[in-house]
Amino acid sequence: MPAGIPHGATEVRIRIGGPAGFGIKAAGQSLARVFTRAGYETFDLTEYPSLIKGGHNTYHLRVSDHEIHSHVLATDILVALDKQTVPLHLDELTEGAAIIYDPKDFDMSEVEGVPEGLCIIPVPLTDIIYDVGGQKIMRNVVALGAVLGHIGFPIELLHASLEEQFSHKAPEIAEVNKKCASAGAEHAAGQGCPFPLDMHPIEGRDPRILIDGNEALSLGALAAGIGFYAAYPMTPASSVLHFMAKHGEDLGVIVKHTEDELAAMNMVVGAAFGGARAMCCTSGGGFALMNEAFGLAGVSESAVVVGLMTRPGPATGMPTWTEQSDLRYALHAAQGEFPRVVLAPGDRDDAFTMGWQAFNIADVLQTPVIVLGDAYLSDHRASVAPFDSSAVTVDRGKLITEGEVTDYLRYRLTEDGVSERVLPGVKGAEQLVNSYEHDEFGYGAQGEDPDVRVAQNEKRMRKLDLAREICPTPAYYGPTEADLSIILFGSTKMPVREAMSWLEPDGVSVNMMQITTVWPFPAEEVMTFLGAARKTAVIEGNLTGQLRGLIRQECLLDVDHTLARHDGRPFSPEQLYAWIKEVLA
């Protein structure tokens, strides 16, 4: 059994590659929908440079009848919409893999290094669309048809998906697209190059949703009752803005594309002052511009949520790729000291759950909460069980929205560090919410008194103790006793879980601790986990070992091994599988 296929699983991996600007992602997602609705689990990975047209774009789709946790590198069917796609992906092709291409685009015999034994399927993508009266952009649809024809999968499911996709257009459009798909399927099926597996729709499976991390986070925020979302576009966070703009207004959310990230963060603080649940999402560069106002949220005790979706930095970095290099940045951004919470979702379920929990934590603590993700989680869709929105709760903490108050002090010193928060507009709610150090009322003039300063500074920081009680605790996977114990945070959870499932049948036992709340750091849990382990490792997507350093700092303990990656790509289960075997050899 090659790595990448769980025992007894039926699985196919499809890659579509070609120039940017030809709707490869949209086409691939139709294919994902087809398989997901047919009862399969899917996981996709779109890789594209920061260009609109040209360059090399690929969409990779993993389809399995078993539970899967991540993408893989292996490809069984390669759809090459241009010549350079073939050499770029030759080394990931499995034995007997198929290549679907249009002989009008290039001559396959001119491509160097194509091994024997592949199933080469020429499909006249362009001729077919003109035959059925279609347009150039429908080449993708012919190719999708060809993929299904090669697999021997019923084309009707793709027809249904196309009908849905074009339901708002003239009926002829869907019809032509369906004809393209059918013609592609017929052509590929007749190539005398049989697909080795028997794949057909599976009846009776629980329904799945097909969703990416940003969509999951947005849904969580909406469920929490978000009232204000502000952002300045930045990959990979922009799709949250698009989602909120599309769905938010009708649900009572004011959504603002601001002039810059400084405005976004300051607006979020202002909206929170006015009583809204408020969030902004960005990537590292945008967060740099937000830093001062992020600290403002800390000292002014504002309940705000910031989504920080990491891409490789510094500066503009690699806009469309992934990394986990903003951990320390999230922990330390902004001058001075103030309490913050940093949550790190590892997959779509986490993103939804932390998406709504973040607002409760922010409200209860009256301090900023970061949801730290990355492009790998933000951008790629996978099939998951529909989120359980009935589990969502709203806890606004010590917030008073209406009525009348007397002797009000916004920053009253309390045991847990949290003071009553009364909205402007309430009778008696006079207060000064302040970026300067301040006294209990909020006046800056008295804030420079050393005793007042110390009292307020310590009051704020006390909230971290409360944070430890209410924030998500680490998640554990695998057996209690294992040959290797892995600590990680964020999206690396997905390929590690996948690799763990491949290692188990080989008799290699691995367990994993996912740090879900990175700050305040769960030092005791980490010490317990490491104390019980035989061999230990940290796996993280950055150069300098930021999580490992944090463990040393907070636990005075170290791990035996580190696997780091910072080339813009997520860890693959193939890489992890091989590395873990090597470490344990």
Place this chain on the structure above:
Amino acid sequence: MPEVKEYTNQNKPTWCPGCGNFGMWEALKRALSELDMDFDEYSIVWGIGCHGNGADFIRTAGFHGLHGRALPVASALKWAQPNLNVIVEAGDGDGYGLGLSHFVHSVRRNIDMTYLAHDNQIYGLTTGQASPTSDHLMRSVSTPKGVLEEPVNPIGLALAEGATFIARGFAGDIPHLTELYKAAIQHKGFAVVDVYQPCVTWNKHNTFPWFRERVYKLEETDWDTSDRTAAFDLSMKSFRELTCTPDECRVPIGIYYREDDTETYEDGVTAYGEPLYKVAEEPRDVSALIAEFR
């Protein structure tokens, strides 16, 4: 109606004796009192500077934000709490330097709030550096050979971006300033009052006497407040040279331009109207939206 003195609190102003901020402070209290504004009906948001220190000296449920960033805080406060009258107090360094883009964009948006600029043409709090509105060639600790840029023209800038209410006041004429404030607060849309607020400590050029010799009131002329082009020309003309005499440079104060029926940003926002805390009283049902992902 709260009396003027009720708007003050126990804190004594820390501004230098004779500072123009006193006049602006007094005019705002009078305007609030004359408009019969109770303490739960308005909120003031300040930037950082000497003007911002005023946050300690007036009663409100207010917000003392960052240097240059009062506007975005105030904008979202307005959207979250539509019933509040939101007033922003900014400095010239604060609002026309760091905060310039927020100023331009807020004008474009025509958000329904009031913007009071403490324009002392100098950085007061940080001890006398040149500001974006300092006169051309003005010498300061940061510009010993004189400012080489032309000053920012806030009135022209606002007019170019479609301002619906733009006025200039003088901190030395409190009754006049009070009337401008009242008109600005009552205006539906983004109302800007740029106030010459002499800094008696650092700006030795644009002093109270300097202004007194030059200001005149637009409403005492046949000024047409509905002529945007004329207002723009006037804003350009009122730039001064350091050496100009009172006859050469006249400083018009009053309402340059106003229009009253223009749509505000909020008019176009479907979700605007109810205070936003109301949508967070219980979880929002997103099950239908989740089902769309099938």
